[in-house]
Amino acid sequence: MSEFFKAELKDRFLEYALDRSDYFQIQTLYDEFLRPNYSLEYVQKLVQEILAYDTSLLDVMGGNGLDVFMVASTPSTQDFLCDEGGFMNLYVKEEEKWDTFLDQLSGTPKLTKEEKKQLKRNTSDLKREKLMLVGLIVAVAVSFLFTLISIFKETLLEPEYVPADEFERKMNQLEEQYILENQRLKLELKEAQRVLDSLDRE
CATH class of the missing domain: 1.10.10.10 (Winged helix-like DNA-binding domain superfamily/Winged helix DNA-binding domain)
Known part of the structure; x- marks a missing residue:
């Protein structure tokens, strides 16, 4: 009892x-x-x-x-x-x-109603921002993969019989395209990392 x-x-x-x-x-x-x-x-x-x-x-x-x-x-x-x-x-x-x-x-003081509401609001905002950031990183990674697949497909899987100078011009064009795409992805990743760091500091 x-x-x-x-x-x-x-x-x-x-x-x-x-x-x-x-x-x-x-x-x-x-x-x-x-x-x-x-x-x-x-x-x-x-x-x-x-x-x-x-x-x-x-x-x-x-x-x-x-x-x-x-x-x-x-x-x-x-x-x-x-x-x-x-x-x-x-x-x-x-x-x-x-x-x-x-x-x-x-040793932990009880939170007031207002503090609990604020904490809940901040947590939901943080979750939403992290979700968006993860989505951005996934999009960058997928874009990078498609670019690589496209390059390999054009150069290796579907070879075309073209004159040497045309081939060289095409290779230079692909190389430039790859470099530009690589730079763009690096910038997006750097921006995503900056946002992630700022979220962690909060």
Whole structure:
């Protein structure tokens, strides 16, 4: 059983005692709240935990071989439930203390709503820019490959029988075309690298 459920049950036991003006057996608590899923011994354990926290929360009578056989409310029962909020309030306070402790331990301050929105916006912008950059690099690489294929195709795969001077002129033309294309691709790659570096710095 979770600590939360145990705290809730202890408060219910105290509220039940407060609603009655007489002594009653703890068997009654078992019948009211925990039958048939738990045992009478578990009720006794919870009552003992209530008394271990503060003996004045319940007036106790022993008997029938038990230290706690009958119980009744006291003035402290009402004060504890109304003023202090009962065991549930103690549980919540304990959880809040742990949350605060863990937040301090992590050393990372919580972001405000505005900061979270800004961070989300910046992240989506950065992702979009990186996607565009990757697309540009892929386009440059594909363009380069097509140029190479085109050059090889024209020179090796589909040879034409032409005069020597025409062949030489054509080779010079292809060489110039290759050099120009190579320079263009280098410039595009350099620009892409510059954009990538600026994104990494951000």
